[in-house]
Amino acid sequence: MPFTGAPQQPQQLSLDLDLQPTRLQSARRFMQRKSPQRTDLFFAIYLDVAATARSAELARALCGPSQLSGRPRPAEILHVTLVPVGVASLLPAEAFSALERAAASIDQAAFNVVFDRVASFKNGDSFALVLLCGDGLAALTALRNSLHAAMAGVEFLGRSRFKPHVTLAYCRKPVAETALGAPIASTVREFALVRSVYGEGVHMPLARWRLRD
Secondary structure, three states: OOOOOOOOOOOOOOOOOOOOOOOOOEHHHOOOOOOOEEEEOOOEEEEHHHHHHHHHHHHHHHOOOOOOOOEOHHHHHHEEEEEEEHHHHHHOOOHHHHHHHHHHOOOEEOOOEEEEEEEEEEEEEEEEEEEEEEHHHHHHHHHHHHHHHHHHHHOOOOOOOOEEEEEEEEEEOOOOOOEEEEEEEEEOOOOEEEEEOOOOOOEEOOOOOOOOO
């Protein structure tokens, strides 16, 4: 079911993915190209209710046929990916308890992040229309870096690159990086481990962890 944004206590992961235990190694081993029925795992933050509504409205305004000719993503899945984990079917069984331990070790206060620009990223034959952040970038990066380091501590090495953004739509035309007249602010109170059905716009949060008030 789609993420609702409702705060919850951390949950014990319980997955039936028919995985065989192996030694944890670099996350690169757990990535693969497009394939039918692929489900991906990643850590993410979701926009709060007000920011979600404003972002969806912006996407609709920019994606019309007279603009970028794009299709907005479902509002309920608008998020910032913190650390990609990999393809669910490739992960060894012990990966999930290791990821849970890493996430539970994070100790950071809730914070605000402000998205003040739109831009386009090349994405195959299309262009991803994205929000980029200004204020709050340091706190967002700190959360991501803490999680990345915690994952390394349980022998799971995620990707080192991080360019925080929210993908609003996939469009036929690009847009130059442009400042928003009215930036979009969101409060980050939790992060989640998410299972996503590839290409379907469906997110299934498996567990959530609250940040300190």
